[in-house]
Amino acid sequence: MLLTKAQSTVARLRAATASDHDAVDAGFGRYDxxxxxxxxxxxxxxARALPAVEAWLRDIPGLPAFRDRGNLLADDLAALGEPMPKPMRFATAPSTAAGWGAMYVVEGSRLGGIMLSRSVPKGMPSAYLGAKHLPGEWRDLLAAIDAQAADEAWVEQAVVGAKAAFALYRSAPAV
Structure with a gap:
C-alpha cells in the first residue's frame, strides 16, 4: 500500500501492517x-509470543507505561492445568520507534481479545482475553504515536517493530 506523508503516523502504520494483521487473524482464527x-x-x-514482546518493550526507553498481560495469561493457563511455555525470542533491534510499533500491535491485540472473549464459554478462564483498555487508553496511545516527531526513518522503524511483533505472533502456533 502506498503511504503518504499526509497520512497520520497511525494510519501509515496501520496501512503498512494490514497484511501482517490479516495473517495473524487468519492463523489464530483456526482455533475454536x-x-x-x-x-x-x-x-x-x-504465551509464546506476548511475554517476549512485553519484556522487550520494558527495555525500550521513551515508551509510555503499559499494563502487562503475561500474568493474566499465566493465570488462565494455570486454571486449565497448563504451565506457561518458554517464550519465543523477540529479536528485533531495539529503538524507540520500533518500540512504539510493537506496542501498537500488543495493545491493539487487547481490542481483538475483547471480541474473542465473547466466544469463551462460561466457566473457562478468560482474564487474558478480557483485559480491556481503560477508558481512553487506546485513543491516548494512538494520539501519542501520532504526536511523535516521526520523520520517514522513524515511521520505517515503527513499521519494523510492528511487523516483527506480528511475525512473532504468526509463528507462535507452529512452535
Missing part, C-alpha cells in the same frame, strides 16, 4: 475457542 483443547492451544501460542 469454545473447545477446551483448542482454547488451551490458543493461549499457549499467545
Amino acid at each position: 475457542l469454545t473447545d477446551a483443547a483448542d482454547y488451551r492451544a490458543f493461549l499457549v501460542a499467545h
